[in-house]
Amino acid sequence: MSDTATKHEVLLRVDDLVKHFPIRGGLFKQVKSHVRAVDHVSFEIERGKVLGIVGESGCGKTTLGRTVLRLTPRTAGKVFFKDKDIFEQGKGNLLKLRTKMQIIFQDPYSSLNPRLPVNEIIGEALVQHGMVKNKSEMMDRVIDIIEKCGLFPEQACRYPHQFSGGQRQRICIARALVLNPEFVVCDETVSALDVSIQSQIINLLKEMQEHLGLTYLFISHDLSVVRFISDQVGVMYLGELVEYGEKNQIFNTPRHPYTEALLSAAPTFDFAELRTRKRIILKGDIPSPVNPPSGCRFHTRCPFAQELCSIESPEDIEVEPGHRVRCHMASGKISASGH
Amino acid sequence: MTSNTTVSKCLTGRKDKQVESFWSSIFKQFRKNKLAVVSFYVLLVIILACIFVPIFSPYTMEQTNMQEKSLPPSAAHWFGTDDIGRDLFTRLFVGGRISLGISLAVVALECVIGILLGTLAGYYGGFVDGLIMRIADIFLCFPFLIICITIVSIFSSGPVTLIVTLAVLSWPSIARIVRAQILSLRELEYMEACEALGISDSRRMFRHLLPNVMAYVIVYATLGIAGTILTETSLSFLGMGIRFPIPTWGNLIQAARNPAVLDKYWWYWVPSGVAIFLTVMCWNIIGDALRDAVDPKMKR
Numbered sequence: 001m002s003d004t005a006t007k008h009e010v011l012l013r014v015d016d017l018v019k020h021f022p023i024r025g026g027l028f029k030q031v032k033s034h035v036r037a038v039d040h041v042s043f044e045i046e047r048g049k050v051l052g053i054v055g056e057s058g059c060g061k062t063t064l065g066r067t068v069l070r071l072t073p074r075t076a077g078k079v080f081f082k083d084k085d086i087f088e089q090g091k092g093n094l095l096k097l098r099t100k101m102q103i104i105f106q107d108p109y110s111s112l113n114p115r116l117p118v119n120e121i122i123g124e125a126l127v128q129h130g131m132v133k134n135k136s137e138m139m140d141r142v143i144d145i146i147e148k149c150g151l152f153p154e155q156a157c158r159y160p161h162q163f164s165g166g167q168r169q170r171i172c173i174a175r176a177l178v179l180n181p182e183f184v185v186c187d188e189t190v191s192a193l194d195v196s197i198q199s200q201i202i203n204l205l206k207e208m209q210e211h212l213g214l215t216y217l218f219i220s221h222d223l224s225v226v227r228f229i230s231d232q233v234g235v236m237y238l239g240e241l242v243e244y245g246e247k248n249q250i251f252n253t254p255r256h257p258y259t260e261a262l263l264s265a266a267p268t269f270d271f272a273e274l275r276t277r278k279r280i281i282l283k284g285d286i287p288s289p290v291n292p293p294s295g296c297r298f299h300t301r302c303p304f305a306q307e308l309c310s311i312e313s314p315e316d317i318e319v320e321p322g323h324r325v326r327c328h329m330a331s332g333k334i335s336a337s338g339h
Numbered sequence: 340m341t342s343n344t345t346v347s348k349c350l351t352g353r354k355d356k357q358v359e360s361f362w363s364s365i366f367k368q369f370r371k372n373k374l375a376v377v378s379f380y381v382l383l384v385i386i387l388a389c390i391f392v393p394i395f396s397p398y399t400m401e402q403t404n405m406q407e408k409s410l411p412p413s414a415a416h417w418f419g420t421d422d423i424g425r426d427l428f429t430r431l432f433v434g435g436r437i438s439l440g441i442s443l444a445v446v447a448l449e450c451v452i453g454i455l456l457g458t459l460a461g462y463y464g465g466f467v468d469g470l471i472m473r474i475a476d477i478f479l480c481f482p483f484l485i486i487c488i489t490i491v492s493i494f495s496s497g498p499v500t501l502i503v504t505l506a507v508l509s510w511p512s513i514a515r516i517v518r519a520q521i522l523s524l525r526e527l528e529y530m531e532a533c534e535a536l537g538i539s540d541s542r543r544m545f546r547h548l549l550p551n552v553m554a555y556v557i558v559y560a561t562l563g564i565a566g567t568i569l570t571e572t573s574l575s576f577l578g579m580g581i582r583f584p585i586p587t588w589g590n591l592i593q594a595a596r597n598p599a600v601l602d603k604y605w606w607y608w609v610p611s612g613v614a615i616f617l618t619v620m621c622w623n624i625i626g627d628a629l630r631d632a633v634d635p636k637m638k639r
Binding site: 066069071094095098099101102103105106107110111112113114115116124125128129159172175176179 | 361527528529531532534535536537538539542546547550551
């Protein structure tokens with residue numbers, strides 16, 4: 001990172017992050033095996049940029065988002081936020097960091113406490129961190145942020161069940177943004193909403209990001225949403241980041257067969273594209289992360305898989321500046337024509 | 340920046356808006372149950388009588404009058420007099436004060452201990468949970484009545500001893516309810532949001548988790564009051580509760596142990612029996628109605 005100019009300040013650096021959940025069983029609750037939810041994932045996000053993470057259900061996207069914020073402990077690896085390893089911070093420092101790193105969840109129903117009014121849901125963290133002096137100042141801040149998020153001041157004293165799903169998600173966004181964070185994890189933030197509301201919420205997120213200079217880790221399974229909001233995109237498969245690069249690199253020149261398959265499966269209204277593109281239909285289901293396939297994890301479903309793929313795990317190679325792929329085809333060890 | 344007028348407008352808006360909070364919806368549901376509403380008023384009458392009858396009665400609970408002993412109910416003595424000429428109407432409601440007061444105190448203390456330990460166990464889990472719940476298990480395997488009798492006979496049988504004994508023996512069930520609820524609640528996303536926001540543990544437990552558990556606690560407490568009245572009554576009946584000359588419903592009904600009284604002086608024991616029956620019944624009906632109101636899914 002020697003060439004980090006002020007313009008390209010790396011806000012978050014994830015270095016070889018590993019998160020395994022132990023599976024216990026038997027008479028003495030001994031650890032029998034692990035769910036490899038996140039396996040050796042590395043990436044960087046520059047300040048003010050949006051990194052989209054895509055992948056199918058169960059590939060570890062959500063776990064990645066939570067581990068990056070230290071909401072669950074890591075198994076190995078490092079997460080640097082402004083050059084500080086968040087897992088090395090003491091309790092006091094971590095609390096300070098919490099105000100800088102926020103998360104917006106998928107389900108706007110279970111992520112708001114039904115017994116607290118909106119002003120308290122949003123404002124309690126302000127009081128907790130001593131960012132406001134008294135209750136009326138808290139109300140001012142709360143009203144300010146909910147107006148920015150598209151709600152009305154008189155709604156501040158209502159309870160969550162009086163709001164619709166989209167409004168609830170606005171409350172969740174307000175709660176995350178009221179602390180003036182620098183980095184926000186959006187964990188499938190729009191997936192639970194219907195399409196017309198999705199676009200409103202996405203636009204709100206984008207607007208807030210440009211307005212406040214926020215940095216997002218945007219987790220989604222919806223390619224069109226990721227394409228709209230992201231600067232960089234990472235593709236996850238079975239806990240691994242299989243491809244990572246600028247948005248255009250991923251969407252225009254995908255190098256990993258899994259990314260190609262994902263892109264070809266996305267619905268489109270572009271009929272010219274529909275006519276020309278070939279669909280890659282993946283066989284079978286995603287294998288269990290408890291017992292991932294040997295070698296390349298994708299080889300069981302990959303249309304180009306060869307013998308080497310089941311033996312040797314592919315390295316993470318940079319195929320062009322900023323574009324990294326984990327595939328033997330990209331490294332030239334095998335060729336696609338061989339199949 | 341928005342001024343304080345907006346704030347106050349917002350805060351007043353809370354009252355006149357069609358805000359149906361969780362509690363008002365419970366109340367609405369409760370009111371639909373006519374039997375429960377009747378029970379509520381019956382109970383209210385009993386409680387008010389317990390408060391005001393001893394104040395306005397021309398007799399005191401200890402005032403004896405050997406000229407007027409064992410009189411049947413009359414205009415002067417509505418529920419008659421006992422074998423040393425005390426007015427039973429007054430004694431019934433003084434006894435009610437003590438029986439109800441003790442039950443309320445026991446349930447309150449039991450709830451405080453149970454909620455506190457249940458919350459800690461559910462929230463922290465692991466070792467703390469194991470420790471607290473094993474202690475609860477130990478308390479649950481005591482034979483209730485025998486332990487009560489032992490403790491009451493070791494210490495004096497005053498109201499304080501009785502309250503503490505009953506509360507200490509019955510907190511585990513409420514701790515279990517609270518713990519079970521908190522175990523499921525703490526996995527919800529809003530608790531994770533609390534973690535991300537850096538909200539303190541105590542606030543998370545008492546501001547976020549407890550209000551979600553309170554409905555269940557109130558239901559349990561209501562049913563618990565009925566149970567405690569009966570327990571207190573049985574202890575007093577056995578002579579292990581509050582002793583003469585202080586009346587309780589339990590030791591008033593104790594008069595019926597004498598076959599002659601049971602046969603000839605029905606007014607010694609029938610009023611207290613009816614009072615116990617009505618009160619316990621009312622608390623139970625109210626508790627059932629509350630439970631249905633809190634969790635409609637549990638209804639049949």
